[in-house]
Amino acid sequence: MDKEQLIRLVVEKIQEKLASNPPCIPASPSYPVSIGISNRHVHLSQAHVEVLFGPGYQLTPVKELQPGQFAAAETLTLVGPKGSLAKVRVLGPARRLTQVEISRTDGFTLGVFPPVRDSGFLQGTPGLVLVGPAGCLKITEGVICAARHIHFHPADAERMGIRDGDRLAVKIQGDRALVFDNVLARVNENYRLEMHIDTDEANAAGVRNGDTGILLLRQEGS
Amino acid sequence: MDKEQLIRLVVEKIQEKLASNPPCIPASPSYPVSIGISNRHVHLSQAHVEVLFGPGYQLTPVKELQPGQFAAAETLTLVGPKGSLAKVRVLGPARRLTQVEISRTDGFTLGVFPPVRDSGFLQGTPGLVLVGPAGCLKITEGVICAARHIHFHPADAERMGIRDGDRLAVKIQGDRALVFDNVLARVNENYRLEMHIDTDEANAAGVRNGDTGILLLRQEGS
Numbered sequence: 001m002d003k004e005q006l007i008r009l010v011v012e013k014i015q016e017k018l019a020s021n022p023p024c025i026p027a028s029p030s031y032p033v034s035i036g037i038s039n040r041h042v043h044l045s046q047a048h049v050e051v052l053f054g055p056g057y058q059l060t061p062v063k064e065l066q067p068g069q070f071a072a073a074e075t076l077t078l079v080g081p082k083g084s085l086a087k088v089r090v091l092g093p094a095r096r097l098t099q100v101e102i103s104r105t106d107g108f109t110l111g112v113f114p115p116v117r118d119s120g121f122l123q124g125t126p127g128l129v130l131v132g133p134a135g136c137l138k139i140t141e142g143v144i145c146a147a148r149h150i151h152f153h154p155a156d157a158e159r160m161g162i163r164d165g166d167r168l169a170v171k172i173q174g175d176r177a178l179v180f181d182n183v184l185a186r187v188n189e190n191y192r193l194e195m196h197i198d199t200d201e202a203n204a205a206g207v208r209n210g211d212t213g214i215l216l217l218r219q220e221g222s
Numbered sequence: 223m224d225k226e227q228l229i230r231l232v233v234e235k236i237q238e239k240l241a242s243n244p245p246c247i248p249a250s251p252s253y254p255v256s257i258g259i260s261n262r263h264v265h266l267s268q269a270h271v272e273v274l275f276g277p278g279y280q281l282t283p284v285k286e287l288q289p290g291q292f293a294a295a296e297t298l299t300l301v302g303p304k305g306s307l308a309k310v311r312v313l314g315p316a317r318r319l320t321q322v323e324i325s326r327t328d329g330f331t332l333g334v335f336p337p338v339r340d341s342g343f344l345q346g347t348p349g350l351v352l353v354g355p356a357g358c359l360k361i362t363e364g365v366i367c368a369a370r371h372i373h374f375h376p377a378d379a380e381r382m383g384i385r386d387g388d389r390l391a392v393k394i395q396g397d398r399a400l401v402f403d404n405v406l407a408r409v410n411e412n413y414r415l416e417m418h419i420d421t422d423e424a425n426a427a428g429v430r431n432g433d434t435g436i437l438l439l440r441q442e443g444s
Contacts, residue, residue, distance in 0.1 A: 006225065010232050104425035105327050116397045116428060147397070175338045175369070177403035197426075203326035204426035206338060 031160055031215045033150060033170065035195045036065075037202040040085065040102045042076055042130065046094040048139075052076060052132025059092035066151060067190045068093070078102070079129040082111025100128055100143045103200045107145070117144040118184055148201060149184040150215070151191035160217065163187065170195060170213040176206035179216070253382055253437045255372060255392065257417045258287075259424040262307065262324045264298055264352065268316040270361075274298060274354025281314035288373060289412045290315070300324070301351040304333025322350055322365045325422045329367070339366040340406055370423060371406040372437070373413035382439065385409065392417060392435040398428030401438070 049057050053074060060073035074090040078100065085106060099122060107113050112126045127140040150170075152162060162168070164187040170180045183195070195213055202208070271279050275296060282295035296312040300322065307328060321344060329335050334348045349362040372392075374384060384390070386409040392402045405417070417435055424430070 006229075010229050013229055013233050104428075105421065175404060179401040179403065181399035181401065182397065199327065200422050200425035203422035204420075206326075 029160075029217060030171075031217075032212045033193060033195045033215045035197060035202070035207055035209070035211050035213055037207070037209050038101065038146060038196050038198050039089065040078075040100075040106050040199075041071075041089045041091050042078075042101075043091055043095045043097075043099045045096060045098050048098045048130070048137060049094050051135045051137050052130060054134040057134070059090060059094060061092060065091065066192055066194070069190075074132075077131040078106075078110060079131060080110030080112045083109045085109060097122060098130075098139055098142050100130075100139070101146045101198075102143065103198045104145055105200055112143055114143040114145050116147050118147045118149070119144075146196070146198060147184050148180055148182070148195070148197045149186050150193070150195045152185060152187045152193055153191050154187055154189060156193045157185070157187040160215070162217075169216040171216055172205040172207060172211075172213050174206050176204065178205050180205070180213070251382075251439060252393075253439075254434045255415060255417045255437045257419060257424075257429055257431070257433050257435050259429065259431050260323065260368060260418050260420050261311065262300070262322075262328050262421075263293075263311045263313050264300075264323075265313055265317045265319075265321045267318060267320050270320045270352070270359060271316050273357045273359050274352060276356040279356070281312060281316065283314060287313065288414055288416070291412075296354070299353040300328075300332060301353060302332030302334045305331045307331060319344060320352075320361055320364050322352075322361070323368045323420075324365060325420045326367055327422055334365055336365040336367050338369050340369045340371070341366075368418070368420060369406050370402055370404070370417070370419045371408050372415070372417045374407060374409045374415055375413050376409055376411060378415045379407070379409040382437070384439075391438040393438055394427040394429060394433075394435050396428050398426065400427050402427075402435070 049059060061070040062073045063071045065071055070092050072090045072092045075087045076090060078085045078088050099119065102110070102114065110128065112128060114125050117125065122142050122144065125141045126143045127138060128143050129136060129138050150168065157163065162185050164185060166185040168183045168185055170183050172178050172180070266274070271281060283292040284295045285293045287293055292314050294312040294314045297309045298312060300307045300310050319342070321341065324332070324336065332350065334350060336347050339347065344364050344366065347363045348365045349360060350365050351358060351360050372390065379385065384407050386407060388407040390405040390407055392405050394400050394402070
């Protein structure tokens with residue numbers, strides 16, 4: 001066999017490998033991950049809970065979302081310069097900072113255009129008026145589009161070789177198939193493995209609550 | 223070392239390279255493509271134009287969208303079992319079949335849950351009530367979520383090696399980076415190169431009208 005033949009053979013072998021091994025699904029392992037769709041919601045400081053629901057008021061847990069985190073019975077109305085959204089769910093327990101998470105679609109309704117942010121990074125974000133049964137308040141910042149992310153228990157993260165802060169990719173199958181890049185990994189003892197996307201992202205991917213994505217173990221842009 | 227071993231070694235080295243090196247941006251050429259965001263809209267048959275706007279009525283072109291296709295001055299109200307949407311744009315010219323294109327978000331507002339379909343494939347899709355200034359009508363089918371697609375002039379398609387009906391992938395960059403799979407290629411003499419996505423898809427990808435995607439020349443799932 002001469003060099004030319006050898007080269008051709010190698011190229012053929014590689015083509016076989018590539019054909020059986022899609023370039024967008026890398027050879028590295030992939031893992032199914034359950035998807036939870038975050039509708040618009042509000043996290044409140046205890047001071048703001050009391051302005052909106054009354055002095056000494058405590059949020060009422062209704063449904064556990066992640067260990068120690070719950071959807072509360074309480075809802076608010078969000079009012080922006082262009083419109084309002086009623087019956088927006090409050091999540092508990094109360095946090096240090098009030099944070100409002102909306103979709104871009106909601107932003108067009110309200111007339112506010114928050115950046116995509118990881119939870120807790122509120123500097124320079126827009127504000128909004130919150131209206132509750134006992135009062136109202138105007139926050140000057142705290143409205144975000146939440147960055148898509150996955151909650152990992154440390155045991156899952158270790159098994160998959162993932163560190164807190166990694167940016168991952170998740171493939172969604174079906175007639176609106178897509179690959180979400182830039183998915184933030186958040187690792188915490190109190191987390192249960194779940195990917196969180198907002199309603200725009202769920203609708204764009206044709207995903208329903210509890211559907212499964214495929215976690216591709218590569219960094220964004222790689 | 224025999225030839226078999228040599229070949230295996232070379233293949234392994236290449237696989238290593240591929241693993242450390244963009245699995246999602248193939249070596250094959252990629253092309254920028256401008257993105258147009260389709261808000262909810264209605265295509266009408268001439269008979270339906272006349273029911274909604276009056277006998278002999280002709281749609282009024284306001285803005286060309288693709289050669290020969292225009293946004294009309296006319297708007298309608300869509301009414302579903304759960305809600306309604308006012309000022310929904312009519313596109314022209316009149317077509318053989320009336321077709322209503324909405325996002326999934328709109329579907330939740332209206333209470334209708336249309337499938338993702340290529341334009342014109344209306345069998346088994348839900349209906350809706352359309353209300354115009356001169357009358358109303360109830361269609362029994364014709365409501366779809368439009369499948370994401372790219373319009374190609376034949377010259378562009380040929381340059382890129384694309385055929386009508388191909389399913390493509392388009393990468394979007396930015397903080398909501400993602401790769402849209404399953405993007406239908408539509409090739410026609412009357413088309414200008416442009417990708418069309420709906421508002422949910424645009425919001426999920428953080429895209430504005432006129433932003434640019436990167437067309438990756440691979441088939442869906444490959």
